[in-house]
Amino acid sequence: GAGVSQSPSNKVTEKGKDVELRCDPISGHTALYWYRQRLGQGLEFLIYFQGNSAPDKSGLPSDRFSAERTGESVSTLTIQRTQQEDSAVYLCASSLGVAYEKLFFGSGTQLSVL
Amino acid sequence: RKEVEQDPGPFNVPEGATVAFNCTYSNSASQSFFWYRQDCRKEPKLLMSVYSSGNEDGRFTAQLNRASQYISLLIRDSKLSDSATYLCVVKGSGNTPLVFGKGTRLSVIA
Numbered sequence: 001g002a003g004v005s006q007s008p009s010n011k012v013t014e015k016g017k018d019v020e021l022r023c024d025p026i027s028g029h030t031a032l033y034w035y036r037q038r039l040g041q042g043l044e045f046l047i048y049f050q051g052n053s054a055p056d057k058s059g060l061p062s063d064r065f066s067a068e069r070t071g072e073s074v075s076t077l078t079i080q081r082t083q084q085e086d087s088a089v090y091l092c093a094s095s096l097g098v099a100y101e102k103l104f105f106g107s108g109t110q111l112s113v114l
Numbered sequence: 115r116k117e118v119e120q121d122p123g124p125f126n127v128p129e130g131a132t133v134a135f136n137c138t139y140s141n142s143a144s145q146s147f148f149w150y151r152q153d154c155r156k157e158p159k160l161l162m163s164v165y166s167s168g169n170e171d172g173r174f175t176a177q178l179n180r181a182s183q184y185i186s187l188l189i190r191d192s193k194l195s196d197s198a199t200y201l202c203v204v205k206g207s208g209n210t211p212l213v214f215g216k217g218t219r220l221s222v223i224a
Contacts, residue, residue, distance in 0.1 A: 033211060033212070035214070041216065042201070042214055042215060042216030042217050043158070043201070043214040045211055045212075045213060045214070048211040050209050053209060056209075056210070056211055059211075091157060091158075101146050101148065101163075101205055101212060102160045103150075103158075103160065103212065105157035105158055105159070106157065107156070107157055108157060
């Protein structure tokens with residue numbers, strides 16, 4: 001597709017389980033972001049990949065959160081031992097790179113931890 | 115102090131009204147500034163960039179005051195379709211991520 005694709009669109013899990021969220025950025029986009037948005041709240045920066053540079057992980061809230069990116073393509077956000085406070089929409093966005101700051105967002109993964 | 119602060123609103127205005135949103139940022143080294151729009155239960159989308167000289171796009175005008183670290187968005191002749199949350203977004207220099215404010219909610223009422 002032409003846009004940023006995220007899967008699954010919805011994920012319901014039990015407290016303590018691990019989850020993996022996937023993001024397929026727009027082809028050719030070197031920058032990839034993960035944000036979290038709790039209900040009624042703003043976007044919370046999690047992690048940022050830019051080309052082959054070391055990712056900026058400064059927004060990850062705990063060591064239960066990790067993310068990987070394969071080259072300049074797919075990224076996976078992993079949350080281990082999920083907690084109820086992890087419930088949120090997880091948004092992925094990509095852009096052409098540092099000098100191109102128009103972000104294209106995916107439609108997000110709604111995560112519900114019971 | 116939060117990096118990007120906005121009045122959360124909501125702003126409830128009648129059709130045709132003019133409404134202004136304000137945003138302040140804490141990092142004086144910030145280089146780029148934007149307004150994004152987010153509709154209910156949708157992803158954010160870029161509305162416009164904000165330049166030091168100010169810029170206008172139809173009914174929308176954005177202004178930047180670097181000395182005061184202040185950004186504004188003015189919407190003239192509000193339409194029902196303008197109802198959304200408006201996000202102020204700031205970027206530092208170099209290889210730094212975009213930082214989003216929490217957004218200001220606008221409801222335009224018939």
